[in-house]
Structure formats: C-alpha cells, structure tokens
Amino acid sequence: xxxxxxxxVSPAEPDSPEHGGVHVGRLxxxxxxxxxxxxLSSALALTIEKVELLKNPAYVPTCSLNPVxxxxxxxxxxxxxxxxxxxxxxxxxxxxxVLVTGVLAVARVQLPRWYWAGLAVGTxxxxxxxxxxxxxxxxxxxxxxxYCMVVWSMTIPLLVVxxxxxxxxxxxxxxxxxxxxxxxxxxxxxxxxxxxxCLQGGVRARCRR
Numbered sequence: 001x002x003x004x005x006x007x008x009v010s011p012a013e014p015d016s017p018e019h020g021g022v023h024v025g026r027l028x029x030x031x032x033x034x035x036x037x038x039x040l041s042s043a044l045a046l047t048i049e050k051v052e053l054l055k056n057p058a059y060v061p062t063c064s065l066n067p068v069x070x071x072x073x074x075x076x077x078x079x080x081x082x083x084x085x086x087x088x089x090x091x092x093x094x095x096x097x098v099l100v101t102g103v104l105a106v107a108r109v110q111l112p113r114w115y116w117a118g119l120a121v122g123t124x125x126x127x128x129x130x131x132x133x134x135x136x137x138x139x140x141x142x143x144x145x146x147y148c149m150v151v152w153s154m155t156i157p158l159l160v161v162x163x164x165x166x167x168x169x170x171x172x173x174x175x176x177x178x179x180x181x182x183x184x185x186x187x188x189x190x191x192x193x194x195x196x197x198c199l200q201g202g203v204r205a206r207c208r209r
Contacts, residue, residue, distance in 0.1 A: 024165055044088075068143060079141065123162050
C-alpha cells in the first residue's frame with residue numbers, strides 16, 4: 001500500500017476492493033469506442049437501406065456494387081431477419097452499449113469486472129452469430145453485404161479486446177497472459193481466415209453465375 005503525503009489522497013489500486021473497477025489501457029479504451037462508433041454507424045446505415053427497400057422493392061441499396069458485393073441480395077433473404085426483424089436492429093442495440101462503454105472507458109471511468117465479463121459474453125454470442133452469417137453469406141446466399149462486413153470486422157477484434165480486459169486481473173495465468181500479449185496477432189490471423197473464406201465464396205459465386 002502506498003503512503004501519501006499529508007493532505008493527499010492515496011489512489012486506490014485498479015480492481016481493488018476500495019476501487020471496485022478494472023483499469024483499461026488507453027489503446028483498448030479507444031478501440032472499444034471506435035468499434036462502437038463504426039459498428040453503430042454501419043447498423044444504422046443497413047437499417048435505413050432496409051427501410052428504403054421495404055418502401056420500394058425496386059430500390060438498389062448504395063452498397064450493392066456487383067453480383068457478389070450485393071447488400072440487396074442479402075437483405076431479402078430469411079437469414080437477414082433470423083428473429084423476425086432485421087438483424088441490423090440487434091446491431092443498433094448492441095453497438096450502442098459498446099459505444100457508451102467506450103466513452104466511459106476513454107473517460108477513465110473504471111467499470112467493475114463483472115460488467116466487462118458480461119460484455120465479453122455478449123460479444124462472444126455476437127461473434128458466433130456473425131460467423132453463422134458469414135457462412136450463410138458465402139455458401140448459401142452467394143453474396144456479401146458491405147455494411148455487414150464492416151460489422152464483422154468490428155465484432156472480431158472487439159471480442160478479443162473485451163476478453164483481455166475482462167480477464168486482466170487474472171493475467172498471472174500463463175494462458176491469459178499469452179492471450180493478452182498476442183491479442184493483435186490473433187486478430188490478424190482471424191481476419192486472414194475470414195478474408196480467405198470470403199474470397200473463396202466470391203469465386204464460387206462467380207462460377208455459379
């Protein structure tokens with residue numbers, strides 16, 4: 001325990017009982033904020049495009065560039081509304097939470113560990129859902145949605161970053177320490193695998209046409 005000079009207040013240690021919160025590094029905090037902003041913007045844009053398509057079935061979304069990169073082809077499929085409403089509405093709610101969390105983290109508000117653990121679990125569920133959508137887009141629908149791909153690109157690193165924040169107090173564990181040290185390498189390898197999968201799907205779609 002540090003000793004303070006007379007008249008000074010001794011700062012509490014991160015995640016100590018007196019403090020009750022987890023310290024988040026500046027880079028991680030900024031990434032959570034960026035993921036919230038970009039993910040929410042993409043979800044909003046996708047929702048607007050969906051509304052325009054509902055109003056006018058002949059409407060061509062701005063993200064429909066060719067037969068492979070075609071948001072319009074994806075938005076009219078059952079996979080685009082798994083729970084009976086557009087998937088983008090889930091993104092709006094989810095990324096709003098991420099955005100608020102990012103703002104608090106950048107402002108140095110130290111949220112409790114259970115909050116980060118809950119966010120990590122929620123992001124994990126979102127990542128599983130995203131990978132199901134990736135599979136459906138590549139191998140079933142045969143088309144890719146640019147706004148959806150932006151959401152995918154935010155969800156994957158967000159899971160890694162939030163998880164490393166949630167397990168930070170236990171970083172003495174060798175496995176968790178390795179996860180934290182190599183987190184960006186994990187993200188890079190993950191992205192590479194997804195990109196290769198999408199490229200393979202693009203080739204398959206062009207061959208079918």
